[in-house]
Amino acid sequence: MINNTQSQHVLIIGGGVAGLALALFLKKAGISCSIYEAYAYKGAAGGGMNIAPNGMNVLAALGLADKLAARGAVTQEHCFRSENGKVLARIPYGNTRKYGQPGVSISRSALYEVLTSEINNAGIEVSYNKRLQFIEELPGGVTAYFEDGSSDSGHILIGADGIRSKTRSHVLPVGPTPSFTGIVGVGGFVKLEKVPELTSQDLSSLNFTFGAKGFFGYCAADTGYAMWWSNLEAAQPMSEAALRDTSMDKLQEEMLGIYRDFHVPVATLIKHTERPIRQNISDIPSLPTWHKGRVLLIGDAAHAVSPNSGQGASLALEDAMYLAKLLRDGQADYKKVFTQFEAGRKQRVEKIVAEGRRRGNDKKVLSPMQAKIRNFMMSVFLKLFGIKGIDWVYRYKIDWE
Ligand SMILES: Cc1cc2nc3c(=O)[nH]c(=O)nc-3n(C[C@H](O)[C@H](O)[C@H](O)COP(=O)(O)OP(=O)(O)OC[C@H]3O[C@@H](n4cnc5c(N)ncnc54)[C@H](O)[C@@H]3O)c2cc1C
Structure with a gap:
């Protein structure tokens, strides 16, 4: 003991x-x-995530914000599109003047590496x-x-x-x-050289595409990589064995079945995925x-x-x-x-x-007409209110002194 x-x-x-x-x-x-x-130690575990400006401000208080930004990709805006690629709205995101820090997209493993290396430097015991x-x-x-x-x-x-x-x-x-929400989160990482279609604007944005058959998101991630994520509706949660399955074939087939006709570069991202990730999404x-x-x-x-x-x-x-x-x-x-x-x-x-x-x-599956209405409403509201609705989330700061 x-x-x-x-x-x-x-x-x-x-x-x-x-x-x-x-x-x-x-x-x-x-x-x-x-x-x-x-x-x-979960060196290579998990998918990717975006650390928002409010989270980056906490990392800045630990002196880790620059390290994280150097490992991941700084995001400047949210870009919302319909499935045929029409831009519904572009909303500025990583406004450092306003929030102090930008948002950063990064793999979970790189985030753990940054935190764990600091834990080791500080001599903190992890069992x-x-x-x-x-x-x-x-x-x-x-x-x-x-x-x-x-x-x-x-x-x-x-x-x-x-x-x-x-x-x-x-x-x-x-x-x-x-309890299981009825959603399996799927995603993966793709080498940037496999997706020449990605523009520099795409790479500095969080890209969200909304279609009738579902939702697809993508952005730049750790150096040399992009990442994507999507939701699959499912009656039952996936079994542990299915979640551990890292083969791409079945997932690729299922994803292309849904997203083949989405705008460029969605299909390319799916086709060149490394390290696919599946996660049952639960709620409490x-x-x-x-x-x-x-x-x-x-x-x-x-x-x-x-x-x-x-x-x-x-x-x-x-x-x-x-x-x-x-x-x-x-x-x-x-x-x-x-x-x-x-x-x-x-x-x-x-x-x-x-x-x-x-x-x-x-992000749920809708009829084509419902999807059109949803996208129209989105474009109107996002253009009208932009970042204002979420500003209070990013602005939050804890004063350590
Ligand atoms: C698909 C997906 C995408 C996401 N994307 C984003 C995103 O873009 N941005 C964002 O901010 N968040 C995102 N999240 C949410 C984010 O990952 C979590 O909110 C965050 O990891 C919570 O941190 P935590 O430390 O509370 O829990 P966790 O990160 O889950 O850590 C809990 C730790 O406790 C350990 N543990 C569990 N049980 C025990 C036990 N009995 N004894 C000892 N140890 C135990 C686990 O192994 C784990 O290491 C995403 C989540 C998912 C599932």
């Missing part, structure tokens, strides 16, 4: 975006912590292959028990263990639990509380946001910084800190969750 006896030692369950960022901010705050991650089994709270502290029979104790425990959080079942033993209703006793949930464990919002990782980063600041200032009064954390974060997060659900509905 490992035992941390310091009065202010934080146990972090989950070495994803929220867990790694929290550990880095705790280090800045002078608070000791250990991270426990269920899997081995891999440590899957939380249960939690025990005693008057003086909290103990995490892992599936391999080991355990560790600390002052408080933070559940940063994602949408299928085990920590959540300690905080809320009777649920709610996540608003939780009645994010904490119990010495245990608090952050990131997707507290509020899984639809990938359609493009905000899940950015919100996880915000949570990490906000919590570390409260812990720094609130010292050992964890009860007060947990109450302040939930009060300070819930309203913002739930507004963004609701917006993500609404955007998911815009």
Whole structure:
């Protein structure tokens, strides 16, 4: 048994975006912590994502924004198109003058590399292959028990263990639990040299195409690569074996069946995909509380946001910084800190969750007539209101001082 006896030692369950960022901010705050991650280091794991300006501002506070921008692709605008390629609207996005940071598209593995290298430089302990089994709270502290029979104790425990959080079942033993949304997210990476059709404007945009048969998005990603993503409607979630399947043939056939007639370069992107990714997209209703006793949930464990919002990782980063600041200032009064954390974060997060659900509905399969009406409305509203509707999301900044 490992035992941390310091009065202010934080146990972090989950070495994803929220867990790694929290550990880095705790280090800045002078608070000791250990991270426990269920899997081995996931160097090449996962698909890609866009870190929005609000998330990039959190990374800037860690001194990591420039490193991330150098590994990924800076995005300047959102471009919305119909399936025949007609531009419905172009909306400025990464306005650094306005938000302080641009948006950056990057693979999950590169984001993890940047965060993990900083964790190693800071000398923070990460234990891999440590899957939380249960939690025990005693008057003086909290103990995490892992599936391999080991355990560790600390002052408080933070559940940063994602949408299928085990920590959540300690905080809320009777649920709610996540449910499948009827969407399988698919996507992949493509070498830029395979897609000469991509213009420099395409490469500095997040490109969203809306057709009757579905939605297709693409952008530049890590140096030399583009990435794409799409939604497939499905009655049942995919099995674990099907999700692990990295062969492209079946997915390519299915995707070309839907998107063959979409504008250039959609079919080319599908044809040249490396590392295809499939993910069951799940959702969880608003939780009645994010904490119990010495245990608090952050990131997707507290509020899984639809990938359609493009905000899940950015919100996880915000949570990490906000919590570390409260812990720094609130010292050992964890009860007060947990109450302040939930009060300070819930309203913002739930507004963004609701917006993500609404955007998911815009991407559903429609009749050709419904799709025409949807695209017309989109073009009118986007041209009228532009970025204004989402400005409050990107503008959010936490003052560390
Ligand atoms: C297809 C898709 C596309 C997305 N695109 C975007 C995007 O463009 N922009 C964006 O901002 N967000 C995006 N997201 C959302 C984003 O990925 C998540 O919101 C973000 O990763 C949440 O971070 P987290 O640290 O809370 O959880 P996670 O990143 O899920 O990390 C949780 C960690 O906990 C570990 N864990 C789980 N159970 C245990 C256990 N019992 N014991 C120990 N460890 C455990 C897991 O292995 C994992 O490493 C996307 C999500 C999906 C599915």
